Amino acid sequence: MTKKPLICACLLLGCGGRPSSWDTTFTPTDPVGLDNAVAVLDPTLDRALVLTSPGPLELKEDSVPIGQNVVKAQASPDGKRLFVLSRGVSPRRNPGDERPRLTLIETDPTPTVVRTYEFDDPLSGLVIDPQGEWAVLYVTSTDSRPVSNPNEILLVNLTDLSSDPIAMTVQSSSGSPQSFSFTSELTVPNGYPRRLLVIETQNEVTLVDLSSSITDDVRASRQVTIPMPENQQGATGAPAEVVSHDADDTLPAELAVRLQNDTNVLLLPLAKPPDGSDLPFYIEPNLVDVGGEPTTIDFVNTDAGTRLAALVGTNAALVDPATSNVLDVTLSKPFTGIALVTTAIGSATQGTDMALLWSNTTPTIGLWDLGAATTAATHGLDTLEVGASIRDVLDVPGDAFATSKILEGLSGDFYVLDLVARRSSPMLTNGRTFQLTFAPDGQSRRLWAFTPSGADFSSIDLGDLNPNELHTDRPIWDVFDIAQSDGGVGRTAVVLHQVDTDFGATLFDALAPDTANTRFYSALALGGLKHD
């Protein structure tokens, strides 16, 4: 073995070979929270800084390589995986120039790239299946090329990391994908139950069969595309929302589409295909006028059977999918949102649903017992006044507070709703817009509320609803509640700070947060310094 290379290496080191991070400006992307880690992407150095907490107030930093020109990073719904989509070098001029890629990182036991998917054309759209089985890469308006196929997508099977992405073109005559969603497993008349990928384009809904029993070629070729009908103004309809419901004793599995600026909803039963057909189902569209433009739709189980509920003004139109008959139920308030809380309340055994209704126009929420929707004088609705109109309703992760919901008010205040006690507890803020976050697994039993760029934040114990006021010395960038990576039950609250190029974190014990018991880490982009 010659000694020349070793000498050269020693000389190089001796000439001051320091980490490149010291010579570049740290311009991170928004951090991504995982189950036991926080990832901050550093596109300048094509790396992900993955912060984990090996013990109380302990922070470990790992640098994981990612692709060049990152466009998006997203965690899997269970927080176990990080997906990083990058465009690579564009245009590629040398064989060694990096291709567009999707990098899949897992953090347990240590942050590691577990799979890299490379593809030819840069795609900047990424959607992860809520059940974690599929990912979709798609073209967005930022993917400008001389010649572009706006309907190009890549479907990634996340249950088999050895499989290659499935390239396909969304079957659309005039539009391009605007939204992707995944159904739960649906019973079909001809074949095994399967999930469907629902792609909404400007004027169509396309269904892609996700069954494992068909080949990828068949999956790509056997798309079902449903054009939207014209609305009452004669304009071509546009999908606004798609919901689904599995088959029951009397009804086939069904999808329903809410249409923009239209009083109709479109029912799409997965009907029996014609005799001799090998198709798993056959779409037989049926339009139903619900009497006004609905703000949202969902399938619900009522005392009269399965119905599609469409919230229209102060009414709910209950559509019988079998007959298209519509029963208008007066709700007295213009509710604009609906979420089924049947399982949370534990009333599923009755076979009918409980729904939480809220409104972005009136400070009232409703608990709707659909077991009395068509018979009782009150239609089963129990209303509760809250202090503000509601922007959104958040679930509390985990099982500890399954009956609690967080109501985000338009005014910045938020409310903790106990579905069983039917009690709403206001959490008044000082008028600033707070951000709310939970531990992904809910294990800390806490809700964290903070204002970006502020130094104060709060931890609310969901058991007694007492806010715990906390403080940091630096402006808050984001807050994460992560499991400690030592395998114990400890949890760490990671409060990130990013001021100019200084990237740091203040750590709290997430189970007993106390401003007097913290540890600050600075210069994380440069390797990190611990400050006790």
Place this chain on the structure above:
Amino acid sequence: MIETQPNEGAPRALERLRVLAGVAVLAFFATNLAACGAGDDDSAVPAGGEKSASGGASGTGQTGVGGTTALASGGSFENGTGGSSGSSTAGSTGAAPPPPPEKELESAYETPVATDHYVWTANPTTGNVALISADDFSVRLAQAGDAPTTVAALPGHDEDDAIVLNAGSNDATILKLGSDGVINSQTLTTHSGANAVVVSPSGKWALIWSNAALEDASTLDPTDGLQDVTVVKLDDQPPTTTILTVGYRPSAVSFDDKEEHAFFVTAPGLTVVDLGDAPQPDRDVQLTDDPVADQTARDVSVTPDGAYAVVRLDGQKTLGIVDLGSGVRQAVTLPDYVTDMDLSADGKQAFAVAGGALVVVPVPPGDADPSTFATASAAGEVGRSVTLSPDASLALLYSNATPDQYVGILTGGGDWTTYEGHAVDLKAPVQAVFAAPDAQHGIALQTTATGSSKEGAFSVVSAQVDRAPKIVGTDAPPNALAFSPDGAQAVITTRDLTKQLYGVYLVELASLEQTFISLSSPPLSAGIVGHYGFVAQAHPEGRITFIDLADASERTLTGFELAAKVTQ
């Protein structure tokens, strides 16, 4: 608009029986029906309009007055009794003026059409024909030609078949739904401008023609004769077509029992087409003395055997019987103006309404003295129009030329020498009356009663003398009606385009009970398929509502046109 058809020359009784098989009849009303005809004076209506509410009468055939007129060779009507040369108004000189003409509102609307298991409905915009199963409500779509407008069922086949007329491409499409679910189509070239299709009862022939009654006369050039007819021989494989010429502006067509001839009622008379192996016009027959003057108010029925045509003219007291073999015309003078006339299903009797009474005229009358013709009437009702049940055992007398809220119910049979009759007060002006296929009930569709807050009404009347009518006020005017084949149920649609009120009633005729079902779009037509009533509605994507005749449960399908656009 009111679809009055003063020049309709259709053999209405036969036409109804053939096209609708005693199942579905439809009527269309405008919202201003009540205003129309108002102010006309009918001297036969008692002053003040007060009539007996339920006065009944039974009796024997009443003797009439007046004489039989025979048709001299050469073709002019002569006074049968005096033998002097007469005019077409013979017998009316010096008498009261004729009553205003009745409105023919029972005309059939040809789409959608039901076969054994399917409702067929065409969409002229998309060129699609939808087949909607009454078994499982599945929808199949077949591509027809350009602008399919008219669908007719093809009877006599095991399969559900239909023929579709494509207005935009001057052709027709025969659609056959095979047992394997596959729809096979054949395209036939037709003459230009066809707008109607009629299929013979056996399904052997289809006549594609241009119905002048469906055209806006004001837009037709005088030289638009609409005289071309395409004869389709359906039992040839593939079907063969022959284009023929008939008389000027045909308005009705029928077949004889043997399907050897077709009869086109035209403006000047009647064209007989010899079907045979090489269809061709056989002859033109003059129906009246003055075919030029008489064609605007003529009512022509051809007997099923094709032997005779029975002709009624508005404002005349005579009924013309024309031997289609010889061309000889015979005039039967009745005691009063003949305001309506229907033929029995077998064509052996013509039921004429004269002076408010029903006169049963044998066809041919031969030398029979009109004074011996059976006559029936219902005390309290001076009917001007008549509706017959298919077996001619129930005759419903009414009048719509002027507001009249009474219906005369006459039950007879055979030669009608004995009958029972009574009138019922239905409280709202009657526009049209329909007899159920089993002759046990009738339904009257009505306009708004004086002082009523309702927009219309319908009434169910029983042939039983001792049953009161069921009167139902409606929030929108009734516009279409269909009976179930056994006469047990009927569906009646209501429509108010201004108020956007739409609905359908399912009527149980035995109990006279009705169930109302609200519709969300304007009903166009109603019919029966299997054990469902159906209502086709105006909707850009197509809409139809099925109503279970047993329990009134309904199911609406909308957007079946959309199914054609689904790529799957």
